[in-house]
Amino acid sequence: MQKNKTLLYLILSIVSLALFIGIWYYFTAVLQIVSPKTLPSPVKVFTTFIDKFTNPNPDGATLLVHALSSLKITLTGYLTAIVIGVPLGIAMAWYPKVDLYVRPIFDLLKPIPGVAWVPLMIIMLGIGFASKVTVIFISAIVPVLLNSYSGIKQTRDVHIWVARTFGASDWQMLTRIAIPTSLPYVMTGIRVALGAAWTTIVAAELIASTEGLGFMIQQSRGIYRPDIIIVGMVTIGIIGSVLGLLLMLIESVLVKGRSKV
Amino acid sequence: MDEARHMSKSIIVAQGISKTFTNKRGSTKVIENINLEVRENEFLCLVGPGQCGKTTAVNVLSGLEPASTGTVKINGKTITRPGPDRGFVFQSTALYPWLTVMGNVEYGPKVRGIKKSERREKAQYYINLVGLEGFEHSYPNQLSGGMQQRVGIARAYCNEPVVLFMDQPFGALDAQTRYLMQEEIIRIWETAKRTIVFVTNNIEEAIYLADRIVLLTNTPTQIKKEYKIDFPRPRDYTDPDFLALREEITNEMDKTL
Numbered sequence: 001m002q003k004n005k006t007l008l009y010l011i012l013s014i015v016s017l018a019l020f021i022g023i024w025y026y027f028t029a030v031l032q033i034v035s036p037k038t039l040p041s042p043v044k045v046f047t048t049f050i051d052k053f054t055n056p057n058p059d060g061a062t063l064l065v066h067a068l069s070s071l072k073i074t075l076t077g078y079l080t081a082i083v084i085g086v087p088l089g090i091a092m093a094w095y096p097k098v099d100l101y102v103r104p105i106f107d108l109l110k111p112i113p114g115v116a117w118v119p120l121m122i123i124m125l126g127i128g129f130a131s132k133v134t135v136i137f138i139s140a141i142v143p144v145l146l147n148s149y150s151g152i153k154q155t156r157d158v159h160i161w162v163a164r165t166f167g168a169s170d171w172q173m174l175t176r177i178a179i180p181t182s183l184p185y186v187m188t189g190i191r192v193a194l195g196a197a198w199t200t201i202v203a204a205e206l207i208a209s210t211e212g213l214g215f216m217i218q219q220s221r222g223i224y225r226p227d228i229i230i231v232g233m234v235t236i237g238i239i240g241s242v243l244g245l246l247l248m249l250i251e252s253v254l255v256k257g258r259s260k261v
Numbered sequence: 262m263d264e265a266r267h268m269s270k271s272i273i274v275a276q277g278i279s280k281t282f283t284n285k286r287g288s289t290k291v292i293e294n295i296n297l298e299v300r301e302n303e304f305l306c307l308v309g310p311g312q313c314g315k316t317t318a319v320n321v322l323s324g325l326e327p328a329s330t331g332t333v334k335i336n337g338k339t340i341t342r343p344g345p346d347r348g349f350v351f352q353s354t355a356l357y358p359w360l361t362v363m364g365n366v367e368y369g370p371k372v373r374g375i376k377k378s379e380r381r382e383k384a385q386y387y388i389n390l391v392g393l394e395g396f397e398h399s400y401p402n403q404l405s406g407g408m409q410q411r412v413g414i415a416r417a418y419c420n421e422p423v424v425l426f427m428d429q430p431f432g433a434l435d436a437q438t439r440y441l442m443q444e445e446i447i448r449i450w451e452t453a454k455r456t457i458v459f460v461t462n463n464i465e466e467a468i469y470l471a472d473r474i475v476l477l478t479n480t481p482t483q484i485k486k487e488y489k490i491d492f493p494r495p496r497d498y499t500d501p502d503f504l505a506l507r508e509e510i511t512n513e514m515d516k517t518l
């Protein structure tokens with residue numbers, strides 16, 4: 001049953017994708033009613049994609065160099081957000097004192113989207129590595145912290161009681177009851193944060209950069225190379241999906257015995 | 262052979278227990294002057310109408326919640342908070358879903374710092390006792406309701422408490438499983454003797470299980486009557502004496518509106 005369903009789902013996805021590319025091909029390459037300066041055919045995009053692996057022109061670097069540059073910034077900001085955000089969210093939820101001090105600051109920053117920080121960061125830190133890492137960090141820490149916080153709050157009284165009857169200390173209740181309870185929520189936060197981080201890096205590079213996928217797209221717009229723009233978009237999509245899948249894999253190893261949240 | 266002398270030793274002595282909850286909307290008296298002694302290895306059932314204060318009574322007797330007045334002594338020591346000498350089995354899945362059956366059962370000894378080989382051996386003994394051999398590595402969500410309660414019982418036993426408190430542990434099970442678990446808990450208790458305070462609102466269940474039934478009134482609850490049950494085990498639900506007693510207690514029990 002389950003297996004048949006996934007197979008059906010796979011077939012349907014392939015069919016709809018093929019249909020989409022087919023229509024695109026039909027209008028651009030067969031009917032040629034759209035100028036290749038506006039929208040190139042999928043064949044053209046594909047050859048550009050292959051070409052960009054070795055060809056640094058016209059934007060100064062190959063596709064891999066751009067992708068690695070974006071990835072390096074994203075992962076630095078993102079991982080820092082996890083390393084700081086998860087413990088902080090947990091501490092806020094478990095120790096009322098921490099909540100008291102951190103919450104006002106956090107509530108203030110929460111509604112400001114990550115990209116809104118870009119102009120300020122450019123002035124403060126320039127258009128290099130540091131400013132973008134900071135922006136990524138800010139946009140990723142919000143969902144990480146929020147979900148870790150609410151995950152700890154899911155801890156059930158009855159679980160605490162049982163632990164207490166076993167003589168568990170406050171620290172043991174945190175590490176052995178509350179944190180395992182929060183794990184699926186923490187992982188959700190980490191997944192959401194990845195999306196936020198990856199979106200933000202592209203946006204940040206569109207505004208100010210010297211390399212990266214967003215930069216490549218921005219450069220190509222100036223010289224009317226929609227094929228490279230699409231290659232950039234597809235690459236962003238592929239990397240985002242691969243990272244997402246990787247997280248799901250980690251999650252399925254870490255979170256046992258529970259249905260997903 | 263020392264059964265008689267053992268039975269006479271009091272494990273729980275509760276004197277003048279009352280409990281009043283106070284919140285914004287005022288205060289409610291839930292327990293009114295309960296005096297109760299539970300003897301060693303006794304299977305005591307607390308029976309009462311719905312919402313009468315059974316859970317509150319168990320929480321106070323076990324030290325999960327402080328009494329408003331009165332004292333509870335366990336083995337001669339006044340209790341004010343939960344401790345490892347008291348174990349719990351709750352109605353719903355109070356199991357840790359992120360731990361396997363083994364992980365759940367060995368949890369108590371692990372918290373107390375018992376070394377791995379020793380606690381594993383102990384946990385395995387109780388897993389086998391509750392009939393879950395072969396399920397050590399399953400997660401709770403892979404088990405049926407009845408099996409989950411078996412894990413809960415093994416977990417409570419594995420910490421080797423003096424008293425086991427069970428608050429409607431079979432309340433969420435279907436009738437078939439419930440009968441089976443009633444047989445099982447008696448079998449387990451007869452193998453690994455322990456003092457048990459068992460809450461139920463099911464009179465039939467109480468007569469099947471208990472050495473003694475303590476019948477509670479509506480709120481504010483107090484003890485209405487006690488019944489000593491001497492029927493030999495395993496008991497027969499259809500025995501005329503059983504049915505007569507069931508009738509008697511049913512008539513005696515307060516009706517809930």
Ligand SMILES: Nc1ncnc2c1ncn2[C@@H]1O[C@H](COP(=O)(O)OP(=O)(O)OP(=O)(O)O)[C@@H](O)[C@H]1O
Binds near residue numbers: 311
């Ligand atoms: N923390 C509390 N604050 C205020 N009132 C409470 C509190 N806990 C219980 N009560 C009240 O005490 C009464 C008895 O509750 P309790 O849960 O002890 O009854 P019960 O006999 O266990 O019920 P049930 O048959 O549903 O298990 C209820 O009316 C309940 O609203």
Ligand SMILES: [Mg+2]
Binds near residue numbers: 315316428
């Ligand atoms: Mg109750």
